[in-house]
Amino acid sequence: MKAYGYLRVSGAGQIDGDGFTRQQEEIERHAKTAGIEIVRYYREEGVRGTTSETDRPAFQEMVSAILKNGVRTIVIEGMDRLAREYRIQESLVIYLASKGITLISARTGEDVTEAMQADPMRKALIQMQGIFSELEKSMLVKKLRAARERVKQKTGKCEGRKSLKEAKPDTWKEIKRLYRKPRLGERRTYKQIAEALNAGGHTTMAGKPFTAGNLQQIIWREQQE
Template identity: 40%
Template sequence: MATTKKAFAYLRVSGRGQVDGDGFPRQLAAVKAYAASHGIRIVQVFEEKGVSGTNELADRPAFMEMMTALHANGVRLVLCEGLHRLARDLMVQESILHDLKRHGFELISVQEPDLCSDDPSRKLMRQIMGAFAEYEKTMIVVKLAGARQRMKKKTGACEGRKPYGYFEGEQVVLDRLKSMRASGATYEAIAATLNSEGIEPRRAGSKWHAGYVHRLLTRG
């Protein structure tokens, strides 16, 4: 009888507004469909909530948690929906793939399952796709900057999003985040505490997530 291969699923959305959208369900459905057709059992799902695809490994709480789990329990395979879910920066993409392979782990992008190998032609295609993903991300940033400039010319002001802590009541919450973190609380525990107490993030109706807490506490 064939042994079922175990795997972790890695999902990522870049914006806080996407956390409660269809991004995670869509990605998980694609990963599960691939796993079911290839005799793979997903044993744990890691969700990177509100983390940019240009972020390095150290700025990805869920990915770092997954790496710890990979080293701890014998799972050697990671599935993700597509390489753009892994990263939108070519250097970050290749760095992550190199780090996984260096430790003996395998990553499969279910949309491009044969692109993560070291075959020269597949590596070239993967890097071309990574470059396009990086270009797409850059163009989004450029378009947003252009829109802000047009708004500034039209209205005389366009200051962009205010950092958390700017509005009334936010600094108190921010100070509490820092205090809990200094006491040894994990980002997940901090988020869970705020949610249990009914303290809302800036966007009404949303929930605190580990990725958001991490960004607030590590921003420059």
């Protein structure tokens, strides 16, 4: 199992001392015993234990990374390194659990999120947090969609990621030339067009070689504009 390690110190003295080293060693010890691979550490410097998740830059960066990849576990030295105050500890654990993230304390080996969900009342709070998080996300998506539509109505196009024909006009011109059916003979296949583009030094928006599959999607998408 892969996991992230979360380290926190609140004062300058701890930053310069052995705070991070001690925490990391404890996490590594537990990880080795439990068969966990720590793929990255997130260090929270100068953040007090009474601070919520919104004012923890490293914590937020870590959660954002988790939501984008397959890592779903965080290991901490102990609950006091997550937060000093119990109410903040509980708030942060509920926040993580609502996003399907597991929190493990290296000091005790406890799956903190699992233990919290064993309590019916806490489990209800986790579920409520998840519902409100999903609602907030849906509201934001709806607001952004409405904003894009307003811009599109005014300008005819909503600003955003450029299309291939806008970003690479020469490549799009060559695609159209190769895709066009000749007066005599058969139209080139997507594979043949992709090979011709690659031979000519053309690449996709991501800088990768063309394939029959991505070329077909590109042509279809660009023709819808």
